């Protein structure tokens with residue numbers, strides 16, 4: 065059975081897309097079969113994977129409209145990794161999908177491919193809308209990437225309420241796997257001061273702060289421009305993400 069994990073935070077630029085990609089590729093490097101899913105109209109995950117959604121024959125948007133099957137909207141990007149394509153038309157999702165069952169479109173369609181992958185990792189947009197609701201309704205777990213700043217901490221309460229609502233209505237077993245500090249700089253006093261606060265916020269959400277932090281590094285931007293995965297260079301950020309994937313898997317094995 066496929067396990068579905070969502071990267072969520074309505075604050076922009078906290079490394080949801082970067083972490084979706086790094087987690088997905090990291091799991092594939094360890095032998096798991098992975099489906100990456102792009103639920104953001106910005107289609108950054110598709111860009112990062114070098115896939116142009118505008119010329120695609122079908123996207124997840126078409127699947128939601130009943131115009132294509134999920135298989136039509138999936139492309140293989142490398143050994144063991146497929147990508148479910150997002151769509152620029154997702155900008156209209158909140159006003160367009162108004163039917164009953166609008167929050168379980170993704171859950172239904174992913175249900176048909178449960179035996180093909182070990183993990184589905186979903187990238188979401190920086191907003192609390194219908195697409196995030198779909199991702200959360202379909203998911204087993206949520207990872208919240210967070211950059212250390214006061215503003216991001218404030219947003220956590222809103223996100224937490226949103227997750228609670230989905231839990232009540234659609235997905236009672238949805239769990240928050242953890243909060244991951246990204247673009248972190250151990251050397252700044254501000255970042256160190258915020259560590260305690262982030263730890264407390266995570267506990268309030270009933271989850272943990274990952275021991276691993278992902279450092280701020282120019283290698284991230286470079287790898288995205290080059291459309292290379294971060295593991296292709298022996299960088300310190302690759303080491304961080306490898307530690308994170310290992311920590312994620314330790315929890316997975318502990319759960320069983």
Ligand SMILES: Nc1ncnc2c1ncn2[C@@H]1O[C@H](COP(=O)(O)OP(=O)(O)OP(=O)(O)O)[C@@H](O)[C@H]1O
Pocket residue numbers: 075076077078079080081082083104106108188189190246247248278279280281282284285288301
């Ligand atoms: N650890 C890091 N060090 C330096 N830059 C990073 C790091 N992680 C991500 N970035 C950069 O920060 C920017 C935002 O990252 P990313 O696109 O992953 O965030 P996001 O949460 O998906 O953003 P959005 O909310 O717009 O979808 C990108 O330019 C990315 O290259």
Ligand SMILES: [Mg+2]
Pocket residue numbers: 080081082104108187188189
């Ligand atoms: Mg993104």
